[in-house]
Amino acid sequence: MADPTPVIDDLRAESDELDRTVAELEAERWSLPTPAPGWTVAHQIAHLAWTDRAALLAVTDADAFAHEVEKALAAPDRFVDEGAEEGAGKPPAEILAGWRAGRKALADALRAAPDGARFPWYGPPMSAASMASARLMETWAHGQDIADAIGAVRTPTDRLRHVARIGVRARDYAYGVRGLAPPAEEFRVELIAPSGELWAYGPEGAPQRVTGPALDFCLLVTRRAHRADLAVHATGPDADRWLDLAQAFAGPPGAGREPKGGTP
Structure with missing residues (x-):
């Protein structure tokens, strides 16, 4: 353990x-x-x-x-x-x-x-x-x-690795809480930590991929920012769909945040 x-x-x-x-x-x-x-x-x-x-x-x-x-x-x-x-x-x-x-x-x-x-x-x-x-x-x-x-701006730390890990591990839950079947294959997730370190999850050669700053990914999976305002990118249709659903917490997803630009 x-x-x-x-x-x-x-x-x-x-x-x-x-x-x-x-x-x-x-x-x-x-x-x-x-x-x-x-x-x-x-x-x-x-x-x-x-x-x-x-x-x-x-x-x-x-x-x-x-x-x-x-x-x-x-x-x-x-x-x-x-x-x-x-x-x-x-x-x-x-x-x-x-x-x-x-x-x-x-x-x-x-x-x-x-x-x-x-x-x-x-x-x-x-x-x-x-x-x-x-x-x-x-x-x-x-x-x-x-x-x-x-109106405060926080300085991100590598403690975000715990949030990111939960977000990755909760992928299938995000589908299930919405009554959807999750994809069968694993995704590759590559995130750049605040320290500059690479945090990688899933098979290296997986065709469905998510990349971006760890801070943005954590804001996404905790639904504290809209995807349109974040530099998190998907390769593959399943990974792209997941970014619309991702959540790291239990319970209903809630309404989430509106994009800063006002786009639905």
Whole structure:
């Protein structure tokens, strides 16, 4: 089994970076709307805190987490929004303190998990490394929503490799969540990391290919930017179709972002 320590360390770094961003905001700016309809900056951080608590429950008390899954199944269209709404009305300092405490408790639990342990989740069970990767992906994606809301420009890091890997591995899920059959053959994905390193996935000679900057690919698969605004390119009709569907997160794809130029 993969050692989860590096990704847990990267999750901490990603969370700390976002923490510094929101901690510097005046209290009134926590009510700024973000690109997620109906969600303010406060909703974004409250949602991260809520999901960290759910993940901690999955790692430490599978029976109690099963009850949370039942709640989600009973209200699949509302439970995510309700989780964010639950904490968003608190003062910013209280939201931030809760997120800090919850993410530390989750990191400690993941570090202490036995080798090979797998934990229940809203989708397939996850290892400690997979759980940390998923939390990093969501932290980065919601951090982008906040950056867009406050007009900040983030400097990408090679922590994006975790987001990119999930996006590649979730290819078939993106088809399945839309009721479509995925292509039978693997794709080749080649991404240029922020450091300049090449990240490659899939058979080298595959005719269906995707290339581009890792940052743009991660914005695409988290649906934080429209494909028309990104330098991600496809070779082959199946790869081209995938770029219209790709998503790295579980659940419905949502409306996504409109292109900056206004083209449908």
